[in-house]
Amino acid sequence: MAAPLSIRPLHPTDAQAYQDLRLxxxxxxxxxxGSSYEEEAPLPLETIKARISSSGPNTIFGAFADEALVGMAGFAVYERVKARHKGLMWGVFVRPEWRKQRVGKALVxxxxxxxxxHVIMLEAAVGITNESARRTYHxxxxxxxxxxRKAxxxxxxxxxxxxxxxxxPGA
Ligand SMILES: CC(C)(COP(=O)(O)OP(=O)(O)OC[C@H]1O[C@@H](n2cnc3c(N)ncnc32)[C@H](O)[C@@H]1OP(=O)(O)O)[C@@H](O)C(=O)NCCC(=O)NCCS
Incomplete structure (x- = not known):
């Protein structure tokens, strides 16, 4: 790996870097x-900041190399009372030039x-032909x-x- 990698929760000050990587x-x-480029490209930076700084356990983690955001992974707890024991991992992405260097694994x-x-079960969904993500998660x-089907x-x-x-292990 060319630069040392650090992983930390994103702050509202990371909003522009996050939006660039997300797009x-x-x-x-x-x-x-599940989200599309067309849906998210017009979102104002204030909306992105609110997403990043949402309170409680919901968090977006970023992988940084020399302060540049090169990967990310989100966590959210299901909102409904009877589902709050479960969380979802979402939005896992590593910039192509940083792949196969265990950045995805470190984020997950x-x-x-x-x-x-925070929860007793973590869920995720992955394309059945997405070998990189399937291998990482499995x-x-x-x-x-x-x-x-047809997700x-x-x-x-x-x-x-x-x-x-x-x-x-139990929250
Ligand atoms: C999925 C993704 C995040 C993986 O990130 P990565 O940094 O390349 O993964 P890692 O280097 O940490 O690899 C983790 C494991 O998967 C394996 N792996 C990763 N990519 C692989 C590939 N293309 N082929 C075979 N094995 C692969 C690695 O060998 C490693 O296994 P190991 O620890 O047993 O050696 C990345 O490929 C990506 O951003 N893809 C596009 C977006 C995407 O599909 N996101 C997931 C949505 S569900």
Whole structure:
């Protein structure tokens, strides 16, 4: 790895870097995310700041190399009372030139460690043909429990997703 990597929760001051990386992710890997570039590109920076600084356990982690944001991964607790024991890992992305250097793994490990303090189960969804993400998640203990058919639509293409869970030691 060319530069030492650090992982930390994003602050509102990271909003511009986060929006740039998020739009790169949505544009470059549209089949990997439920949100679309078209939906998020017009969002004002204030909305992005609010997303980053949302209170409580919901957090977006960033991977930084020499202060440049090169990867990210989000965590959110399900809102409804009967689902608050579960969380979702979302928005996992590593800039292409930083892939296969264990940045994704480090981000997911950080989300797991954080999630274990707040929920008893972490969920994720991954495209069934997305080998990089499937290997990353499976390698860290996520187990498949089903397939959501046609979970994502990009233009006239449909993508199935593998649904994953990870039991956590207990919050
Ligand atoms: C998925 C993604 C985040 C992985 O990030 P990464 O930094 O390249 O992954 P890592 O280097 O940490 O690899 C983690 C593990 O997966 C394996 N892996 C990663 N990419 C792989 C690939 N293309 N082929 C085979 N194995 C791969 C690594 O060997 C490693 O396993 P190991 O620890 O047993 O050696 C990255 O490819 C990405 O941003 N993809 C586009 C967006 C995306 O698909 N996001 C996920 C949405 S669910």
């Amino acid at each position: 790169e992710a949505l544009h470059g890997s549209p089949e990997a995310f 490990q950080r989300v797991i460690g954080h999630a274990a303090r 390698g860290l203990g996520f187990e498949p429990y089903g397939i959501e 994502i639509r990009v233009g006239d293409q449909f993508y199935d997703e593998e649904l994953l869970y990870l039991d956590l």
